[in-house]
Amino acid sequence: MSRVARFREAKRGDTLKERSGIAALGGSADDFARAVEGPWLRKKMARAGKRLKISLSGAPGKGEILKRLIKLVVPAALLMSACGATVGDACTTASDCGNQLCINQAWTLGGYCSKPCTTGDDSTCPSGSTCIAGGNGANSPACFRLCSTSKDCRSGYVCEQSRTNPKLICIGPADGI
Numbered sequence: 030m031s032r033v034a035r036f037r038e039a040k041r042g043d044t045l046k047e048r049s050g051i052a053a054l055g056g057s058a059d060d061f062a063r064a065v066e067g068p069w070l071r072k073k074m075a076r077a078g079k080r081l082k083i084s085l086s087g088a089p090g091k092g093e094i095l096k097r098l099i100k101l102v103v104p105a106a107l108l109m110s111a112c113g114a115t116v117g118d119a120c121t122t123a124s125d126c127g128n129q130l131c132i133n134q135a136w137t138l139g140g141y142c143s144k145p146c147t148t149g150d151d152s153t154c155p156s157g158s159t160c161i162a163g164g165n166g167a168n169s170p171a172c173f174r175l176c177s178t179s180k181d182c183r184s185g186y187v188c189e190q191s192r193t194n195p196k197l198i199c200i201g202p203a204d205g206i
Contacts, residue, residue: 116158117174117183117199118142132165138185138201143171148193162193163206173198 078088119139120131126142133140146153146160147170153170164171173174174181175198176188182199190197191206200206 031186056098062073116143116155116172117186119183130165130171132171134166135203135205136201138203141173141201146170146172159194159196159198161191161198161206164191173200175199 076126077082112127114129118126118141120126120142121133121140123129123131125131130145131140132143138150143164144158145165146158148162151159157173158172160170161173162170164173173191175196176182177197179186179188182188186199186201188197188199191200193206
């Protein structure tokens, strides 16, 4: 059905209902606007001495479409950025940790994703973790997940202080750091 035919059908009121937008015409809002603004219609309406008033209130405008898009894209981006290993996750190799550090020591049962850091400078660790001197063995500081109770840690880990840092961290049951 051509634009003209769709418009004529809508003009008769057969399919166009208030707030139905352009969906009732089987076309897009741009198709409808082109049909309405076409020279043939202006001439016809001028000859008939009528003014044409058509509301596209049911069809979203560019601003509304952008708002909807942002509402969908931003949460999706945040979810995707949260994907991947974090400090304290289980691992067997560094690739399990996004090519950071996978600590396999007696105090890191099942492996422990971490990141090298500077002792005494927690800003070198991701948020929610702290730098532990000797965390990856002698003279090798590493980031460990902060906790308040053992429930904050993964299964098999406890929330306690290391020998080198007074902050509570998630650590395996074996003594070592």
